[in-house]
Amino acid sequence: MEEAGDSTFPNWPELRRLFTYDELVGKVLQGRYEVVRRLGAGGMGVVFLARHVHLDKLFALKIISARYLDEPEIGRRFLLEAQAASKIDHPNVVGITDFGPPEAGPTFFVMEYLEGEDLARTLAREGPLAWPRALHIVTQIARALVAAHQRGVVHRDIKPQNCLRVGRDGDPDFIKVLDFGLAKILSATHKSTWTVGGSPGYIAPEIYRGGRTDHRVDIFALGVVLHTLLLGRLPAQSPGDVELPPHAPVLHTADLPPPLRAIIDRATAEDPERRYPSADALLAALTEARATISSPSGHALKDMPERPRPARRRGLLLAASLGGALAVAIAVASTREASGDAAQRASEPAGARMDTSEAREAPADTVAGIPEAPAGSAKDPAVASSSGESPAAPATSAPLAAGPSAATRPPEPATSAATPAALEDMSEATLPVPPASGTDTPRPAKPLAPFDPAAAKAQLERRAADVRACKADSSFRTMTTTVRLAGTVSVSPRGKATVTLPPGYDVSPCLARLVAGTRFRPSLDGGEFAFTFLL
Numbered sequence: 001m002e003e004a005g006d007s008t009f010p011n012w013p014e015l016r017r018l019f020t021y022d023e024l025v026g027k028v029l030q031g032r033y034e035v036v037r038r039l040g041a042g043g044m045g046v047v048f049l050a051r052h053v054h055l056d057k058l059f060a061l062k063i064i065s066a067r068y069l070d071e072p073e074i075g076r077r078f079l080l081e082a083q084a085a086s087k088i089d090h091p092n093v094v095g096i097t098d099f100g101p102p103e104a105g106p107t108f109f110v111m112e113y114l115e116g117e118d119l120a121r122t123l124a125r126e127g128p129l130a131w132p133r134a135l136h137i138v139t140q141i142a143r144a145l146v147a148a149h150q151r152g153v154v155h156r157d158i159k160p161q162n163c164l165r166v167g168r169d170g171d172p173d174f175i176k177v178l179d180f181g182l183a184k185i186l187s188a189t190h191k192s193t194w195t196v197g198g199s200p201g202y203i204a205p206e207i208y209r210g211g212r213t214d215h216r217v218d219i220f221a222l223g224v225v226l227h228t229l230l231l232g233r234l235p236a237q238s239p240g241d242v243e244l245p246p247h248a249p250v251l252h253t254a255d256l257p258p259p260l261r262a263i264i265d266r267a268t269a270e271d272p273e274r275r276y277p278s279a280d281a282l283l284a285a286l287t288e289a290r291a292t293i294s295s296p297s298g299h300a301l302k303d304m305p306e307r308p309r310p311a312r313r314r315g316l317l318l319a320a321s322l323g324g325a326l327a328v329a330i331a332v333a334s335t336r337e338a339s340g341d342a343a344q345r346a347s348e349p350a351g352a353r354m355d356t357s358e359a360r361e362a363p364a365d366t367v368a369g370i371p372e373a374p375a376g377s378a379k380d381p382a383v384a385s386s387s388g389e390s391p392a393a394p395a396t397s398a399p400l401a402a403g404p405s406a407a408t409r410p411p412e413p414a415t416s417a418a419t420p421a422a423l424e425d426m427s428e429a430t431l432p433v434p435p436a437s438g439t440d441t442p443r444p445a446k447p448l449a450p451f452d453p454a455a456a457k458a459q460l461e462r463r464a465a466d467v468r469a470c471k472a473d474s475s476f477r478t479m480t481t482t483v484r485l486a487g488t489v490s491v492s493p494r495g496k497a498t499v500t501l502p503p504g505y506d507v508s509p510c511l512a513r514l515v516a517g518t519r520f521r522p523s524l525d526g527g528e529f530a531f532t533f534l535l
């Protein structure tokens, strides 16, 4: 607070007491909200944790800052904005449930209490985020904006600090957007330049210019947020508002996948006319980018960190990236447990798949309307396979031998028992050899041999590029040097593998998936081998 250092202020101790509202702790507001403790303070108000004495439920109370107590117009607008925000009713928007009376005491409103971490703190702990994760987060914020703009509410202060990561349904990156509409109160009531409302770096140029503004200020800010999440700093080399960990990598715009660069460029265009015309359009662009960008290892969204990938979505993503008959075969094979429309959607062109009405209505725990499985769900193929319960592992040990590359390999028939894990592993040269064309006679099965650790090791070594890409979701992501992790890979007789690392090192979800998804040669006995993962 800028007044804090002003020693000439005549009644500073009294004012300070008022600013912090500390005397409220332990009091019961309106006969129902018992103030438990202060959670923090921002430009407009002070936030307290409170317990509803009748419901015995926790809420967050935002009380208008004491410096505005003598400005009834600000108090009135504070309530009006909270009232408008309460109507947004979207899973990615903090729920506003009640208001304090404007006639007695300081104005306040009541929100759902959220336990989580804002994105600025996440960046400070972890450094720039891998693009699939950043995209997942920004897509949710875009959904929140779609819902808000539909109800005529413009946020005006979208920034990492106003987006809380709360764990939900196994998703640690479920986002709740706070503070809809509050930033404009000051600009509407205080005409001086320092009260433009919003946060430097995220404020659209037209706000600075004092001209007409609309919902496109949020599109600008969300473009800046995407840039900040991916690179750890604001665009145009501006100093960031986010502290990064000391060893965070220095990344440049050129390091970003081109579709994300294009989205950032368009969303943050100086001229609002050149930005996406609506949050819907931005959401559609994000969804399109998600479906089409390949990860560094060349697999579409293969390495989505910390997110379970249900069979249905995996099938769709692969189908979108591979196209043609192969795509249809994959979609059919991987949607055995899903409803029948997935395969049909997979065969549609990418642009037709995401219709904006679906985007608008999609609940926040879905990706393009496709429900996510909770973490650890038995339907998550990665989990199933790593626990040895591969849902459709070949019942017979068909001989596995080096086959053609993914580009030249003929598609498997749609009715094949290929597992999602096997489909993911299409780059591996270990798929069953299809019968030679013109021959209907299946090859006789070779007898199983004892486990060959050297051959298994060589097989994993061929996936060096995929292993390196797993750095993005590991705790070593911020290290610029190559990390060597000595692990042990155990392979079952059926060729399913798990990896263990020395005590104190966690196997990242990406690495676990990669090893579990590699189809090692079935053997008589199974076995293990030492492997150094180079990340």
Ligand SMILES: Nc1ncnc2c1ncn2[C@@H]1O[C@H](COP(=O)(O)OP(=O)(O)OP(=O)(O)O)[C@@H](O)[C@H]1O
Binding pocket: 039, 040, 041, 042, 043, 044, 045, 046, 047, 060, 094, 111, 112, 113, 114, 115, 118, 157, 161, 162, 178, 179
């Ligand atoms: N619903 C909520 N549940 C839990 N914590 C909350 C909730 N709303 C706000 N907070 C926390 O209260 C603190 C103050 O929030 P507030 O929104 O007032 O400030 P800010 O966003 O940091 O600043 P500004 O309002 O100037 O943008 C922050 O740490 C915020 O995470």
